[in-house]
Amino acid sequence: MQTRLPFFGVVRVSGEDRALFLHGQLSNDINNLASGQACYATYNTPKGRVLANMLVVNRGEDLLLVMAQDLTEAIVKRLRMFVLRAKVVFELMPDLAVSGELAENAEPHPAAEPQLSFPAQIQANTVEITLPHTGRLKISAAENAAEYQAGAENAWNLHEIRSGYPWICAATKEAAVAQMLNQHIIGAVHFRKGCYPGQEIIARAQYRGQVKRGLAVLSGDSLEAAGIAVKVGEEEAGFILNTALTEQGSLSLAVIKFSAAEAALTDADGNALKQEELFFTVEKD
Incomplete structure (x- = not known):
């Protein structure tokens, strides 16, 4: 089953210092995230509270950040505050959509051990990632994205809940480490x-x-x-x-x-x- 996942928004990060800059802001090793790889990461306050958790994708010429749609503007605004002389540009990408695909009767798949990065298949303007919990995430132009299906979205959400993969949104930011x-x-x-x-x-x-x-x-x-x-x-x-x-x-x-x-x-x-x-x-x- 496939569906567009409107919960998510996408931010594009470009510029020659993009990886180095994000490496100093996020919780995962972005500087060593190879092209064609993705990882999970958090963006935190100095007190360790999570402002957003996200999926980071290295497309070679840029990085994509996938997070709750209702956090994208605030996170970009905050990151821009720390750019200073770094050569890095942040762009909200409303023309990109995120879709999810689950196998029929997919079983919960809690993490057995940390997976610090995993492959991302990049073709033209489309990215497909088999996530560690076995769900398949796709980032594409909005006009090419799967149609929204409420039942399939609910099934995706249930799978992530049962597998222990939470998502922070505006209502829960800064509430937990x-x-x-x-x-x-x-x-x-x-x-x-x-x-x-x-x-x-x-x-x-x-x-x-x-x-x-x-x-x-x-x-x-x-x-x-x-x-x-x-x-x-x-x-x-x-x-x-x-x-x-x-x-x-x-x-x-x-x-x-x-x-x-x-x-x-x-x-x-x-x-x-x-x-x-x-x-x-x-x-x-």
Whole structure:
């Protein structure tokens, strides 16, 4: 099944310093991302909070950044602030569209180990990437993109949720560090690449075990909006990232406190949420 994925927008990065500049801004090793390769990455505040997570594609003559459409303008504006004398140009690409394709009855495919880069097939103005979770992503001219199919989009979203691949949007930016979002597991963080905004915080969280929240799959009866609080009683215990419909109701990716791993959870309106899968382990006393 194929569909256009309107959640995503595309940014083009050109100029001879493009890779070096992004290497100093993003969490993955962009300077060594070869032509015809793609990787996941995060863009963070100096305090390590994720402003956006993205897919970076090296087309040889430029780099493409695929992220939530509602973040593209703000991220480009912020990146431009740090260009200074670097020879790099950022362009919003409304004429490009992102499509997704899943095999029928595709099974969830959580990351077994970080995959820091993976192949991207580049032909003319089209890029096709088999992502680590087995879904196939296509970037093409909008007029050549797959038609939008609501059911296929929902199936794509369910696959990413069940596989543990979240996406930050405007409603959830700056709400979590990379490890809370499973980014270190899927390969979006290169821990030996050198400095970038938030690097010290993210490294400290990794090596000193200071993260107290992680990614969870939650089921419920209603479709949850990104950014909605997850609660234990009256106490805040996390928030919703992404959600999709199921035959029984909905399935969501959420960031929750480790201490809420076995607690009775609700959304902000008191609707019950059930833990279906945790992408973190909790040590028993």
